[in-house]
Amino acid sequence: MAVQIEVNGVACAVAADGDTPLLYCLRDDLKLKGTRFGCGAGHCGACTVMVDGRAVQSCDTPLWSVSGRSITTVEGLADDRIGRAVRDAFIELQAAQCGFCIDGILMAVTALLRADARPGRPAILKALERNLCRCGTHVRILRAIDVAIERLAGGVQ
Amino acid sequence: MSAALPTSLEANPRLDQWLKVNADETITVFSGKVELGQGIVTAIAQIAADELGVAPEQLHIAAGNTDIAPDEGYTAGSQSIEVGGAAMRIACAHARSLFAEAAARWLEVDVSDLMLARGMFSRKGAPAQSVGYWQLAGAVRLDVPVARVAEGGPRAASLTGRSLARRDIVPKLSGAAFVHDIELPGMLHARVVRGPDHGAHIESWNREAILALPGVTDVVRSGNFVCVLALREAAAVKAAQAARKLVRWIPAPRRPAAGEIGSVLKALPAESATVHASGQARPGAVAIRAAYSKPYIAHASIGTCAAAAVLAKGHLTIWSHTQGAHFLRAQTALALGLPAESVTVIHRDGAGCYGHNGADDVAFEAALAATRSGRPVLLTWSREEELAWSPFGSAGAVEIDAAVDGEGRVSKWHIGIWSHTHVKRPGWGEGINLQAAWEMDPPVPEPLPKDMPLPAGGGHRNGIALYDFAHQQVDYHFIAQSPVRVSALRSLGAFANVFAIESCMDELAAASGQDAVAFRLRHLADGRARAVIEAAARRADWRADAPGGEGRGRGIGFAQYKNRSAYCAVVAEVEVAEKVRVLRVFAAVDAGHIVNPDGLANQIEGGVVQAISWTLKEAVAWDEHGVRTRSWEDYPILGFDEVPEIEVALLDQPGAPGLGAGECAAGPVAAAVANAVQHAIGVRVRDLPMTPERIAHLIEAAD
Numbered sequence: 001m002a003v004q005i006e007v008n009g010v011a012c013a014v015a016a017d018g019d020t021p022l023l024y025c026l027r028d029d030l031k032l033k034g035t036r037f038g039c040g041a042g043h044c045g046a047c048t049v050m051v052d053g054r055a056v057q058s059c060d061t062p063l064w065s066v067s068g069r070s071i072t073t074v075e076g077l078a079d080d081r082i083g084r085a086v087r088d089a090f091i092e093l094q095a096a097q098c099g100f101c102i103d104g105i106l107m108a109v110t111a112l113l114r115a116d117a118r119p120g121r122p123a124i125l126k127a128l129e130r131n132l133c134r135c136g137t138h139v140r141i142l143r144a145i146d147v148a149i150e151r152l153a154g155g156v157q
Numbered sequence: 158m159s160a161a162l163p164t165s166l167e168a169n170p171r172l173d174q175w176l177k178v179n180a181d182e183t184i185t186v187f188s189g190k191v192e193l194g195q196g197i198v199t200a201i202a203q204i205a206a207d208e209l210g211v212a213p214e215q216l217h218i219a220a221g222n223t224d225i226a227p228d229e230g231y232t233a234g235s236q237s238i239e240v241g242g243a244a245m246r247i248a249c250a251h252a253r254s255l256f257a258e259a260a261a262r263w264l265e266v267d268v269s270d271l272m273l274a275r276g277m278f279s280r281k282g283a284p285a286q287s288v289g290y291w292q293l294a295g296a297v298r299l300d301v302p303v304a305r306v307a308e309g310g311p312r313a314a315s316l317t318g319r320s321l322a323r324r325d326i327v328p329k330l331s332g333a334a335f336v337h338d339i340e341l342p343g344m345l346h347a348r349v350v351r352g353p354d355h356g357a358h359i360e361s362w363n364r365e366a367i368l369a370l371p372g373v374t375d376v377v378r379s380g381n382f383v384c385v386l387a388l389r390e391a392a393a394v395k396a397a398q399a400a401r402k403l404v405r406w407i408p409a410p411r412r413p414a415a416g417e418i419g420s421v422l423k424a425l426p427a428e429s430a431t432v433h434a435s436g437q438a439r440p441g442a443v444a445i446r447a448a449y450s451k452p453y454i455a456h457a458s459i460g461t462c463a464a465a466a467v468l469a470k471g472h473l474t475i476w477s478h479t480q481g482a483h484f485l486r487a488q489t490a491l492a493l494g495l496p497a498e499s500v501t502v503i504h505r506d507g508a509g510c511y512g513h514n515g516a517d518d519v520a521f522e523a524a525l526a527a528t529r530s531g532r533p534v535l536l537t538w539s540r541e542e543e544l545a546w547s548p549f550g551s552a553g554a555v556e557i558d559a560a561v562d563g564e565g566r567v568s569k570w571h572i573g574i575w576s577h578t579h580v581k582r583p584g585w586g587e588g589i590n591l592q593a594a595w596e597m598d599p600p601v602p603e604p605l606p607k608d609m610p611l612p613a614g615g616g617h618r619n620g621i622a623l624y625d626f627a628h629q630q631v632d633y634h635f636i637a638q639s640p641v642r643v644s645a646l647r648s649l650g651a652f653a654n655v656f657a658i659e660s661c662m663d664e665l666a667a668a669s670g671q672d673a674v675a676f677r678l679r680h681l682a683d684g685r686a687r688a689v690i691e692a693a694a695r696r697a698d699w700r701a702d703a704p705g706g707e708g709r710g711r712g713i714g715f716a717q718y719k720n721r722s723a724y725c726a727v728v729a730e731v732e733v734a735e736k737v738r739v740l741r742v743f744a745a746v747d748a749g750h751i752v753n754p755d756g757l758a759n760q761i762e763g764g765v766v767q768a769i770s771w772t773l774k775e776a777v778a779w780d781e782h783g784v785r786t787r788s789w790e791d792y793p794i795l796g797f798d799e800v801p802e803i804e805v806a807l808l809d810q811p812g813a814p815g816l817g818a819g820e821c822a823a824g825p826v827a828a829a830v831a832n833a834v835q836h837a838i839g840v841r842v843r844d845l846p847m848t849p850e851r852i853a854h855l856i857e858a859a860d
Contacts, residue, residue: 016391024391031340033333038459039540040394043789046459075332087330094322094755097763098194098509099329100460106330128797132789134459135194135509136766138800140759 003067007032008076018064022056023047025063026073034074034103038132045131048104049073055111057130072110074103082152083110089148090141097135105131109145118149165189165244166303169227172255173299175248176205178290182276183215186249189229190241191221192325193480193510195819196756197237199323203752204242207316208249210273211290218324221482221504228483231582233512233645234613235722235817238752242815247305252297254306259293318809320755325506336478336505339465341533345374346390347526348397350383351542354783355592355642356409357381363403370396377529380598384526386534394539411781413640418450418844419554422575427634432611433621436628438569441560443668449557449657449843451827452776453641454550455786457794460508461538462515462547466527473500473528477520478507484584485517489524492594492601511767513582513644515547521591544792545784546592549777550646551577551639553616553653557661561669567626567680572658575634576616578606579649581642606637609649613719619651619824622658623717624680641779647764648823651718652771655824656831659714660843663832672701673713673832683717685747685810689726690715692745692806697728705836708733712832714825723748723818724808727765729801729829733837736849739769739801739830747808748818758805760819765803768826770795773847 002013007030014025021040026032026049035058038046042057049058050072077083086109089095096102105128112119112127119127124145133141161167169175169189176186186205192198198218206216219225221232229241253273260278261268264286272281279287328334350367352359359381367376367385372392377384385400387393413421465476473495479485482502490497507516515538523536538546553576560569581604583590588604595603608615617633666676674694681687693699693713703711710733715726724747730740742765751757774793778785786792827845835841840855 016389020389020391024389024394027338028390033335033338034331036335036337036460037537038461039789041540041788044459044540074330090330091322091327094326094759096194096323096326096329097196097759098458098460098506099326100194100335100458100508102330125798131797132459132794133797134457134511134767134794136763136770136795136800137759138766138795138797139762139803142797142800 003063005066005068006070008072009079014063016063019062022049022058022061022063022066026058032073032075036100036103042130045104045108046101048107048131050107050111053111053114055108074106077106077110080110082113085152086110086113086148089144089151093140093144093147095137095140095144097137101131101133105141113149113152117152162247163240163244165227165229165240166247168229170302172248172252172301172303174227175245175303176252177299178294180291182289182291183217184209184211184276184290185217185219186245187226188218188220188241188245189227190237191232191480191504192506193232195760196323196753197232198325199321200238200752200756201242201245202324203316203321204246205249208246209253209276211276213316213321215276223482223486223502231481231484233480235718235819238815239722239817242752248303251303251306252299255297256290256293259296260288263288263293317750317752318754320753323756334506335460336465336476336507337460337463337537339476339505339535341465341467344533344535345386345388346393347384347386347523347534347536348393349522349542350385350397350400350404351546352381352406354409358407360405360407362405366403367400370399372396375530375532377526379525379529380600381596382525382593384522384536386526386530386532408782412779412783414781415640415779418452418552419448421640422552422554422636425636425638427575427636429632429634431630432617432633433629433631436626438571438628439562441562441568443665444560445661445664445668446558447661447664447843448554449653449660450554451552451653451656451845453552453643454646454771454775455544455777455792456511456514456547456646457544457792458508458510458514461540461543462519463507463535463537464520464523465533465535466523467533468528468531471499473524475500475502475520475524476505477502478505478510478516479520480510480513480516481582481584484582485520488583488589488591489521492521492589492591493524493528512550512646513548515543517583518592522593525593525597540789541787545787548581548642548644551579551616551643553650555653555657557657559661559665561665565669565671567624567665568628570622570626570629572620573632573634574617574620574650574654575636576650576653577636577639577643578608579615579618579645580609581606581644608635612721614650616650617654618649618719619654619716621720623683623686623720625682626680641777641784647767648820651716651820652823652827655714655716656827656845659716659825659828660831663712663835664841674699675701677715685724686717688808689724689745689747692808693726693728693743696745696804696806697743699728706839708837710833710836712829712836714828714832716821716824718817718821723816723821725821725825727822727825727829729826729833731830731833731837733834733852737773737830737834737847737852738799742801742803742826744803744822745806745808746818746821747810749810749813749816751807751809752815754807757807757818761805761822762803764820764822765826766795766800768823769801769830772827772830772845776846
């Protein structure tokens with residue numbers, strides 16, 4: 001009953017029930033802890049990963065639905081030109097307080113910038129519609145996203 | 158020089174409780190103040206590196222481990238720089254002076270001829286011949302009482318005042334970093350099987366059926382506490398839900414009915430006292446009587462509470478995001494009947510902590526599960542538990558009866574505050590404040606609530622206005638019983654009290670035909686208080702005659718947190734259509750001598766956003782059967798599309814003591830928004846939150 005998925009470029013066979021949320025397969029079976037549990041209902045975005053380059057809440061995504069797909073978690077961001085630029089900008093601007101929501105936000109933003117290299121503010125806000133931050137780091141997060149966009153447009157890596 | 162030592166040093170008086178020199182050319186400092194997402198570990202490290210004359214990368218910091226770190230009480234109340242930072246500065250300066258004396262003997266020079274950089278002492282102008290802390294470690298005794306030494310002495314350029322990057326951010330953006338991510342050998346995942354409400358009793362349960370649920374390895378029951386254990390986390394989550402139907406509960410006693418906060422609070426028995434009185438009231442040309450309120454508010458952290466625990470060879474080790482590792486150890490030991498030395502609590506980062514959340518509760522639950530099952534356990538709460546089983550920030554109701562005389566000065570100020578305790582932490586007061594300890598068999602009694610006295614205050618925190626009023630009377634009506642479980646949430650009673658005081662100041666200014674900024678300034682002699690108000694007003698381009706109405710407006714709010722910590726003034730600009738939208742916020746803060754400006758700015762920005770969320774959107778709902786707000790759909794918080802632009806001005810005070818700043822923005826923000834709404838649409842909002850329904854109702858009533 002193992003389900004085949006590709007995670008951060010590596011082929012994996014996950015031996016779990018097909019209805020197991022992808023979140024727990026990543027955390028328990030693959031020991032990728034950067035994908036975080038926040039609500040289990042797809043409301044907060046702490047568990048956001050990329051599935052074939054699109055942002056998906058892994059807490060309410062069953063394993064069977066991603067069979068054969070390519071998944072990227074925060075641990076795989078360093079191998080992605082866009083993901084690396086986004087993460088670097090967040091670190092440079094210290095766009096985190098407790099940091100619990102940030103990994104999911106990095107994934108949502110990376111997915112957005114893969115689809116649209118120069119999103120305006122409305123598109124950015126739309127992409128973050130399902131990400132919550134309780135510490136109130138929003139202003140810095142938005143600034144870091146702007147910096148990442150500028151860097152990527154300027155070709156600086 | 159002869160000033161009393163910070164409380165942290167009185168409790169941990171030996172120098173070796175604060176630091177040790179390592180053979181690998183590093184120094185480890187021990188701190189009782191822990192990382193809660195506020196950046197304190199970085200700031201404490203900056204202070205320590207600064208005083209020791211080492212580079213930040215030569216310094217390790219070990220915080221919140223009961224085996225090795227000093228007991229500094231809770232990491233709370235904006236005290237970590239004020240008290241923890243001050244203690245660390247004194248201890249490290251003392252250590253540096255002892256090592257400097259040893260270095261002077263080694264180098265055969267006078268102490269005054271020494272210089273110090275990257276932990277190496279040398280003669281001024283002759284850096285080639287040098288000796289480091291690590292070579293001198295054998296010659297310096299650290300098992301001595303910490304003493305204040307003269308400021309100065311040899312040391313490298315100051316790190317204080319520089320925006321060093323946070324030590325914890327890169328790991329948190331890289332993968333495993335939180336208590337939730339711990340993996341112990343043989344570990345099981347645990348989930349609590351909750352009853353319908355606090356205080357419900359188990360009538361019967363089907364243990365065999367719970368054990369037969371898929372993936373369940375074990376089930377632990379003690380009294381009314383039940384949890385399931387499973388090898389796979391997903392199985393534990395599912396089983397805990399399914400098991401709810403396999404336990405029959407006798408409902409808890411009914412709670413006081415919900416309603417408007419002012420009526421709910423005043424219907425409960427209160428213990429009343431006048432906590433401050435000065436001057437004589439005089440009737441004025443203008444009089445205002447107004448009632449304000451703030452509801453119960455949830456911590457609502459993005460991550461849920463979690464803890465790991467293992468019992469091995471009779472020793473219990475707990476990994477927890479607690480704010481008070483030593484208190485948690487003592488309370489856990491007491492509740493489980495273990496000697497305190499058989500328990501170790503090790504702090505691990507959790508999601509954002511804004512006060513007494515469920516961190517201690519879940520740690521004790523993990524300890525109970527680990528000791529009863531004999532297995533290492535990681536217990537994680539669900540979203541529902543996070544929102545409905547953590548303590549809430551207490552509600553508050555405030556009434557102000559005030560007058561302004563013909564000269565335009567306040568001649569009467571009588572304020573009454575109704576609230577509960579704002580501190581029901583484990584270790585605060587008598588008894589054991591751990592939820593599962595009240596549910597286990599045999600249960601320990603839930604202690605009676607006791608509030609924090611002034612000058613810090615709990616429900617009456619910031620209840621005394623900082624203004625130079627000719628008359629001021631403050632009555633506190635302490636209400637022991639609360640319809641929902643309450644304890645400390647960022648700023649405690651200051652949020653409600655500053656909201657009320659600063660709203661009323663605007664009402665008085667308007668009624669007496671005065672500008673809100675000028676009215677405040679004429680009642681303030683404190684130069685630092687004036688400076689933050691003036692700075693915020695200047696940044697916001699404040700004009701006394703700015704036209705309001707037509708849905709846009711601006712307002713100001715001010716307070717000195719606890720009347721003794723950081724000063725903060727906030728100007729908010731709002732737009733009111735169907736709902737209130739905060740467009741821009743200007744905050745000016747005086748936190749004394751600033752350690753890390755960017756870290757401080759981050760705390761203020763966060764405090765502003767969180768306070769806007771409380772002000773506009775948040776209220777815990779309950780009925781006779783329990784808390785009703787159990788998901789993000791029931792308890793919405795401010796989203797990315799609702800966040801204003803924020804400008805923070807920091808008024809540094811080099812050489813002055815650091816003033817706690819993490820909570821200072823909360824009250825001023827609520828008042829600034831309320832005052833801006835009044836300016837925008839001519840309606841005064843006195844009850845929070847300012848939901849579209851409330852605003853619509855007030856507009857209707859005004860027409």
